[in-house]
Amino acid sequence: MNIDTIPSPCFVCDLKLLRRNAELFQYVQEQSGAEIICALKGYSLWSTFPLLGKYMAGTTASSLWEAQLGHEEMGKQVHVYAPAYRDDEIDDILDIVDHISFNSFSQWQRFREKVLKHPRKPSPGIRINPEYSEVEVDLYNPCAPRSRLGVIRSQFDADQLEGIEGLHFHTMCEQGSDVLERTLEAVVRNFGDLIPQMKWINFGGGHHITREGYDVERLIRVIRNFQDTYNTRVILEPGEAVGWQTGVLVAQVLDIIHNEMDLAILDISVSAHMPDCLEMPYRPEIRGAGEANEKAHTYRLGGTTCLAGDVVGDYSFDRPLQIGDRLVFEDMIHYTMVKTTMFNGVKHPAIGLWTEDNQFQLVREFSYPDFKSRLS
Ligand SMILES: Cc1ncc(COP(=O)(O)O)c(C=O)c1O
Structure with missing residues (x-):
């Protein structure tokens, strides 16, 4: 990727790397018989959906709008799960989805008739909470105490299952297949008696x-x-793994100042363009940069909003930074891109693709009307 040909700021997805991820999903599907769909909450770069659609079985949404996006831009299967559906959206959702998972029996009863009578026959499921998870941060732990996500076994009313065709669980975050194996033991322990009557089990994301x-x-x-034991369809819905290590956020130094240490102000905002760095929190990697004081020149890097905490952290470089220098934040395609805001009216990064024949292709730029039209 030739960074100099890319405008700043800009998210750039490398299509070769994306295809490599998608090929791995295809391999897993072929070898295991599972279907892998893309969780739009983690990856919604829809200009790449034609490519992904060649390998993945479809998309999964958390809302009507995400479902519409998956339906319009990838086609194939559209699944949806939301903690609760709105009365004024359910018809539009049912018109386009193939699977719909409910978070509670109360939601299932509320919309049951509509689902069962719908001519497209969407396959209904119920989200279970197996009360087992190895996620340590509560913000990302769907099985934390008093979680609202999924039905725990003591609240599960098997008498209300009539019409339900699948079980859905999502309990993992950035984890390995060893964690999945242990999670399945808990699923079987708590819900194993129900699995034989299901057409599908969705193993969620993470x-x-x-x-x-x-x-x-x-x-x-x-x-x-699992499939041999229960003779059921298995669905996986990763989001992060789709865009994992497939691209960057290119930024530029706008100013360099001094207050006890050198500070560089960039043309991006951590708060508006990389909110996960503040939420998780985590320290993003910058190409060629080291920890503070590891290399000769250390700077505190901050964004261009007036939020005091709009700071990425302290990084060191081999040579002094200059105004106009490009910085490349690694692995900024999953979650980061879907979570950006127009906070402070700062310029939203453009969106580009690095094509498989090594060309930069600009697919979206943002301008004042985009900012204005979010409010009125
Ligand atoms: C229900 C559900 N499915 C799938 C995902 C995707 O998870 P990940 O991006 O970690 O693979 C999430 C993420 O929160 C989720 O809540």
Whole structure:
């Protein structure tokens, strides 16, 4: 990727890397028999959906709008799960989805008639909470105490299952197939008696399939064993793993100042363009940069909003930064892109693709009308 040909700021997805991830999903599907769909909450770069659609079985949405996006831009299967559906959206959702998972029996009863009578026959499921998860941060732990996500076994009313065709669980975050294996033990322990009557089980997301070192063969083995035991369809819906390590956020130095240390102000905002860095929190990697004081020149890097905490952190460089220098934030395609805002009216990064014949293709720029039209 030739960074100098890219405008700043800009998210750039490298299509070769995206295809590599998608090929791995295809391999897992072929070897295991599972279907892998793309969770739009983690990856919604829809200009790449034609490519992904060649490998993935479809998309999964958390809302009507995401479902519409998956339906329009990838086609194939459209699944949806939301903690609760709105009365004024359910008809539009049912018109386009193939699977719909409910978070509670109360939601299922509320919309049951509509689902069962719908001519497209969407396949209804119920989300279970197996009360087992190895996620340590509560913000990302769907099985944390008093979680609202999914039905726990003590609240599960098997008498209300008539019409339900599938079970859905989502309990993982950036984890390996060993965690999935242990999670399935809990699912079977708590809900095993119900599985034989289901047409499908959705293993949710959080499978870090495309991360280096992920044990893909174990995943295939675990899925096959499950399918052999229960003779049921298995669905996986990763989001992060789709866009994992497929691209960057290119930024530029706008100013350099001094207050006890050197500070550089960039043309991006951590708060508006990389909110996960503040939420998780985590320190993004910058190409060629080191930890503070590891290299000769250390700077505190901050964004261009007036939020005091709009700071990425302290990074060091081999040579002094200059106004106009480009900085490349690694791995900024999953989640980061879907979570951006127009806070402070700062210029939203453009969106580009690095094509497989090594060309930069600009697919979207943002301008004042985009900012204005979000409010009125
Ligand atoms: C229900 C559900 N499915 C799938 C995903 C995608 O998870 P990930 O991006 O970690 O693979 C999430 C993420 O929160 C989710 O809530």
